[in-house]
Amino acid sequence: MKKLTTVVLIGSMIVSLLSGCGASQDSAESVPKTGEVLTVFNYSEYLDPDMLDKFTTETGIEIKYEEATTPEELYTKYKSGGISYDLICTSDYMCKRLIDEGEAQPIDFSAMKYTPNINKKFWDFNKAIDPSGTYALPYFWGTIGILYDTTKVSGDIDSWDVLFNGDYAGEIIMQDSMRDTFMITLKYLGYSLNTTDESQIREAAELLKKQKPDVEAYLVDEARDEVVAGNATMAVVYSGEAFLGHLYNPDLEYVVPKEGSNVWIDSWLMTKNCTDTEAAQKFLDFLCRPDVAMANFEFIYYSTPNDAVINQMDDELKNDPAIIPSDDATSVCEVCTTTDSATTDLYNELWKELKAQ
């Protein structure tokens, strides 16, 4: 009896295996597979997976998609060499680091059809990290601020102070991302977030250590959902989270504190290891296409540098400061640039100490 059931089990597994292979076939409309494969590395929840399928259906090029949650994780996974990535999307200062280390290949933007959709403002923006303008393709941008539940707070939330003064102990979620957490603390203390002054960085670290007992959790992507679910009153999040947060829970609001914050831009790089540059450029071009860019925008609601998308937006969205940060908000924000290795090592050490405390 047991042998029979086991054989039946094995048999059904074989069947399910075979049907699994069949299930991955494309519809009749799709272009046959060319055998080309692109390995793409991006932040999690940052690209509509349907768009990946769409790309494969239209071009026959397969995409192997890998995700990371922070720039440091991305950098480490990339550098460890276990996987050969073709395209990487990462944050400004990490892009600069990779470009400076020679990890990126120039992209022929002139050969691409849809890149003119990206507003010139952002190409200029990227000059800080990519002076020649040949390596980085702007993807999404935004600010960092506080997402909070209006029903649970008293008074105005317009300063980083609320995170540190103990009023909301146990109700705060901080970012589990080294630079972001230090950045906002430095801004709160009145320093530049690009400072290399050790005493200033240590001061920020001390403040963070003092704050830790009040912090409910250090999270990245889950932060928004935790506030939505009512598990915390406020969280440090990227501006893109604000719209969805408000959508899921209308009591939530987003603010960029008056001390200033970080304005960031995430861009695509083509790695030096990429051999099939034509396929890679096809993909990047695909991302800038109005319908695709719109789909990605609607997947995550982050601020898009793509004019074609902005033009297609409802007025309500266009005027929402979470979707398109106002100039007032961005004027008090700094761009994060890379730091020398000594400072990075200092950050690493202090971050480890903070987490281990």
Added chain:
Amino acid sequence: MTGKTLGKIYIALILLFLYAPIAVLIVLSFNASRSRVVWGGFTLQWYTSLVENSSIMGALWTTFGLAFASALISSVIGLLGAIGIYSMRRRGYQIMLFATNIPMINADIVTGIALLLWFVRFLPLGFTSVLLAHVTFNLPYVILCILPKLRDMDIYQYEAALDLGAGELYAFIRILMPQILPGVLSGFLMAITMSMDDFVITYFTKGAGVNTLSTLIYGEIRKGIKPEMYALSTVLFFIVLLLLILVNLPYDRLFGKIDTTRRDL
């Protein structure tokens, strides 16, 4: 209250502890609202979006494929290995037994990292690397399921068959194999289970775009609530329940098997 009733209450509490979370998952999978605490009406939408979600489905097939393939490979190598070990002299036997135990005693994280460091040198990470890793940690279970059966084997029947003129291979297949087959099957099933439930080793040795259910769920948890996950849990729970009922129908034999194994060791 009698001692017996107290006892039953205690067991009920333990069962509650074990199953309440699972029950919660099942109930939430039908919840129309994304909320974890507010019931928003009954819906099957999460189940339909589950099936339509290509990354979840992909991970599902990867998990099954990985489990099946690694179980198959490790059963074959393991069977041959177990016979080889069994036939060794004392020194070799003890060394091999120790080596076999290493992946089981070692923490997952150390095995995973060790394999990662080794693979990075000559193999790009991908499905193959995970498969090799899975075979590596499945082998000990297979061998340790088969060895006791080899020890219990009735060698005299085999020799009698030889005396009566049977060829070696024929005698082996007709007389000895049936005696060790339960061990081989147990090993195979153990391997499938271990493979399907593994997270840490897969996490370190997988390549881009390769995801098993465990790594996918872990990634999804870090991103935020996805009600499709609840639907997935419910489906998996019932599959496991069904499988276990099927395979365990002659369940009272379990005690007998465990008993003999214990006394042997």
Added chain:
Amino acid sequence: MNRSRSRLLGVPYIIWVIGFTVIPIFFIITKAITDSNGSLTISNLTAIFDQLHRKALIMSVELAFISTVLCIILSYPVALILRSSHIRRKNIILFILILPMWMNFILRILAMQMIISNNGIINHVLKLMGMEPLKLINTPGAIILGMVYDYLPYMLLPVLNSILSIPEDIIEAAKDLGSDRMHVLTRIILPLSLGGVGSGVTMVLIPSMTEFVIANILGGGKIQLLGNIIEQEFTVSMNWNLGSGLSVTLMAFVLITSFIFGRHKEETAAGLAL
């Protein structure tokens, strides 16, 4: 059976062991005793005694120890109660107790997370009853809860197995000779069950000492266990030498612990096999 010929059958396995067990360990040890420039150093191995890591190590051992003890305390009564109840139902109850073990463990932790969240099910019910919500998640307690929840079936199985298979005759004999229930428990059942408890401890203590997943999901990034630190050295800090050093010290620690407890997973593995 021709001995030397059947010995040859073991060759593919021996090659596999050398290739995928021995060599990787060799590599991790090499990485552990060198630094990023390739020169020999023992700083990675002694790193576990640094203040930073010491704290994580102590916490990991503490939490693992508490979880293991809790598992034993919870399992023992189950075994005793089942032992003295009807025979018919025993199998089914055993089956139900073991079933969660077969479910994907990450999903089980997700379920736990939902229940103990600040606005999760427990707190929601408490609020409805007008009581103060409890701070459950993102604490060391949450991690212990998660570990006990995850590993309880692994302790239940060997403990149940060993206690349930104590022959009734021995108990009868003891009673005939005048033992009361306490005596039977401490002098007979306890010693005979130690084997099962030992297996259970091996299945629970060592994995829980090296956990990082549960700490990540239920600890809110605030609680760093040794497993977390090692994981981060590999995925975030890019210090593979340090990560390897810590792993090797961990491996040594684990080997010593399993020798102390003397039980091999062999027994439980065979026991788990249906």
